[in-house]
Amino acid sequence: MTTFVRPDPLPGMFDDIFWKYVAQEDLRLQRCSQCGQFRYPPGPCCPNCLSPESVWTSLSGNGRVISWNEFQRQYFPTMPPPYVVAAIETDEGPIMIGNIPSPADAMSFGAPVTVYYEHTETVSGKPLTICQWRLQD
Numbered sequence: 001m002t003t004f005v006r007p008d009p010l011p012g013m014f015d016d017i018f019w020k021y022v023a024q025e026d027l028r029l030q031r032c033s034q035c036g037q038f039r040y041p042p043g044p045c046c047p048n049c050l051s052p053e054s055v056w057t058s059l060s061g062n063g064r065v066i067s068w069n070e071f072q073r074q075y076f077p078t079m080p081p082p083y084v085v086a087a088i089e090t091d092e093g094p095i096m097i098g099n100i101p102s103p104a105d106a107m108s109f110g111a112p113v114t115v116y117y118e119h120t121e122t123v124s125g126k127p128l129t130i131c132q133w134r135l136q137d
């Protein structure tokens with residue numbers, strides 16, 4: 001699998017805990033303590049019931065491809081094309097974006113995927129772990 005040196009992340013206000021778990025190879029999202037809905041991206045309250053209470057809960061690590069695109073243009077100096085960027089609907093509901101290390105013609109709507117963790121570094125030399133997705137066999 002190709003590993004790219006990545007641009008330095010631009011952390012959001014509520015992302016720290018998400019990235020801490022990803023560094024431990026544990027994909028967790030906030031799950032509302034009141035209605036049980038998972039939410040992504042991380043935020044201060046549930047978009048369904050507005051409760052501020054949540055618990056960081058592990059996901060199954062499985063989902064399905066709902067959209068994808070093969071990038072042909074080089075946007076980052078350390079990430080030469082082509083590479084696939086996909087929208088994954090996790091089994092728990094939230095939609096996440098990631099790379100799939102397969103050619104675009106291997107993609108199909110609804111294709112099952114499993115999370116994996118890519119250990120790389122940023123352009124400024126900091127270690128970085130990101131969650132990615134691979135097609136299930």
Ligand SMILES: [Zn+2]
Pocket residue numbers: 032033034035036037046047048049050051
């Ligand atoms: Zn809720």
